Amino acid sequence: MSRPLRKPLAAGLGALTLAASLSACGASSADPDAKEITVYSADGLKSEKGDGFYDKVFKDFQKKTGIKVNYVESGSGAAVQRLARERTNTKADVVVTLPPFIQQADGKGLLATYRPKGSDQVAAADKDPNGKWTSVVNNYFCFVYNTKQLKKAPATWADLADGRFRDKLQYSTPGVAGDGTAVLIKAMHDLGGQGPAMKLLGKIQANNVGPSSSTGQLAPKTDKGELLIANGDVQMNYANMKSMPHQGIFFPAAKPGGKPSTFALPYAAGLVKNAPHTANAKKFLDYLLSEDVQKEVSSVGGGFTARKDIKATDANATALAKIMNGVEIFQPDWNDVDKNLDTYVNAWKTATGS
Numbered sequence: 001m002s003r004p005l006r007k008p009l010a011a012g013l014g015a016l017t018l019a020a021s022l023s024a025c026g027a028s029s030a031d032p033d034a035k036e037i038t039v040y041s042a043d044g045l046k047s048e049k050g051d052g053f054y055d056k057v058f059k060d061f062q063k064k065t066g067i068k069v070n071y072v073e074s075g076s077g078a079a080v081q082r083l084a085r086e087r088t089n090t091k092a093d094v095v096v097t098l099p100p101f102i103q104q105a106d107g108k109g110l111l112a113t114y115r116p117k118g119s120d121q122v123a124a125a126d127k128d129p130n131g132k133w134t135s136v137v138n139n140y141f142c143f144v145y146n147t148k149q150l151k152k153a154p155a156t157w158a159d160l161a162d163g164r165f166r167d168k169l170q171y172s173t174p175g176v177a178g179d180g181t182a183v184l185i186k187a188m189h190d191l192g193g194q195g196p197a198m199k200l201l202g203k204i205q206a207n208n209v210g211p212s213s214s215t216g217q218l219a220p221k222t223d224k225g226e227l228l229i230a231n232g233d234v235q236m237n238y239a240n241m242k243s244m245p246h247q248g249i250f251f252p253a254a255k256p257g258g259k260p261s262t263f264a265l266p267y268a269a270g271l272v273k274n275a276p277h278t279a280n281a282k283k284f285l286d287y288l289l290s291e292d293v294q295k296e297v298s299s300v301g302g303g304f305t306a307r308k309d310i311k312a313t314d315a316n317a318t319a320l321a322k323i324m325n326g327v328e329i330f331q332p333d334w335n336d337v338d339k340n341l342d343t344y345v346n347a348w349k350t351a352t353g354s
Contacts, residue, residue, distance in 0.1 A: 036068040037280045040079045041096040042178060042267065043216060044236050045137065045301055046071065053137070053301030061287050067280045075213065076101040076178035083110045083272065090274045093281035096136065098178035102268040103338040106132045114271040114282055118289035121307040125331060126266055133270035136288045137297050138304035139235040140262045140324065141182040144219065144247045146228045153250035157190060160229060160252065161203040169207040171231040172215040173354075175345035179215040179231050182265055184344050185332050190254040190261060194344065198351035205352040223247050233265055234323060238316075239302040251327050261328040266306065 046054040058069040074082065076098045083095060083105060095105060105111050111132040119127060119134045126135035145153045154160055160169060172180035187197035209227065212218060218230035219237060223244035237249050251260035269288060275281050287293060289307065297305045298317040305312055337344075348354065 032276060032278075034277065035066050035280070036070060037093040037275075037277045037284055038070040038072065038091055039094045039096065039284070040072045040074070040082060040092040040272075042076045042079060042098055042101075043073050043214075044139075044233075045096075045267065045303075046073065053296065053303070056296065056300055057288065057293060060293075061284060064287070065280075065283055067283065069284070075176065076181075077104075077176050080105045080108070080110070084108055090272060090276060092272045093275040093277045094269060094284060095272055096267050096269045098265055098267065099332075099334050100181065100337040100341055101178060102133045102270060103334055104341075105270060107338060110273055111270040112273045112275065112278075114285060116269075116282070116285040116289045118286070118291070118294070118307060121309045122289070123308055126264070126268075126306060128270075133268045134285070134289065135266035135306040136269045136285075137235070137267040137301060138306050139233050139265050139267065140304075140327075140329070141179060141186060141265045142232055142234050142237060142249045142251055142262060144222050144230050144232045144237050144249055146222050146225050146246050147248040148246040149225050150228055150248075153248055154229065154252055156256055156258065157187065157200055157204075157252045157254065161200065161207065163207075165207040165229055167207065167209055168228040169204070169230070170209040170212055170218055170221070170227050172218065173211045173213055174348050175341065176213055177215055178265065179233055180212075181337075181341070181345075182233075182263075183231055184348055185337060186261070186263065188344070189263070189330055189332070190252070192254075194347055198347050201348060202351040205354075208352070211354060219244055219247060234262075234320065235301070235303040238320060238323065249323055259328045260326070261330055263330050263332050267303075 046052045062068050079095055079097045080101050083092060113131040115131040116134055122134055171183050174180045174184045187201060188194055191197045191200055215232055218227060219232060219240050221227045222230045223246045234249060237247055241247055251262045253260050269285055271281050294305045294307045294310050297303045298312040299314040302316055
């Protein structure tokens with residue numbers, strides 16, 4: 001995708017980054033009639049240079065409706081944690097985060113029921129059957145490698161434990177970062193369950209630089225060669241390739257000769273329960289799923305449209321399709337992940353000594 005660096009997809013749990021339009025505490029006006037909304041979102045769709053997907057969406061939405069968008073960015077888990085802390089004094093109107101954290105938000109009773117216009121065109125697997133959340137941008141988990149120092153990507157999970165990657169491999173922290181949690185999900189799927197996955201992740205730990213609350217911090221390190229291997233996601237890393245040309249996307253297979261695999265890791269949006277500006281928030285969710293905006297998911301955002309009825313044909317969509325060609329897509333059991341996330345994360349901590 002021919003566009004500059006985007007901040008990374010919901011992988012990190014770094015400090016919350018507030019738009020200049022917000023006060024230092026991040027609170028929006030409590031006036032229910034104010035022409036504004038506050039969006040808490042995982043990182044990845046807003047550009048540091050102001051030309052990203054969110055940048056255009058927010059600007060166009062305000063021009064169309066007169067409603068200003070106040071934006072608070074964080075990692076996936078951080079967004080939900082903040083909503084929970086503010087339960088008695090709700091400040092956000094919309095939350096956008098990754099699985100399993102959107103399910104976590106629902107489980108904590110933080111989301112209200114709302115089915116945006118156009119959500120009937122979103123696949124059943126990409127929305128809550130009870131109308132608590134809907135995917136607005138699809139995406140896929142991946143790894144990246146430094147193409148300047150490595151002639152080819154590691155082919156398998158076992159390759160990641162090779163001694164040549166000692167202190168040159170890093171992935172974001174499971175249970176904290178969306179993409180970090182995805183490492184566990186893919187490993188358990190590919191390697192045949194929790195036991196085999198944790199055993200191999202324990203071996204890989206010898207190469208791991210250490211914890212990282214933000215996946216986005218790993219992309220520039222990989223491009224510079226400080227790291228040779230890191231985790232990521234297709235939208236973020238593809239978006240970064242113009243400014244970070246030494247990144248290559250890959251999907252490790254379970255065993256030599258095996259088919260590479262991944263799974264969808266969509267940005268999912270929900271209406272916050274007791275939102276200060278519910279009517280405005282509903283208009284924004286409708287806008288996110290509108291045909292015009294969904295056509296810009298690839299051309300502007302470097303992601304995959306959430307609507308089944310839109311077939312993107314722009315240059316970015318073509319390049320993204322090429323990246324995904326031949327990669328097996330599996331469907332995680334998100335209810336299981338949500339229910340057992342603490343168990344999986346604790347098993348990972350034990351296996352890796354983290």
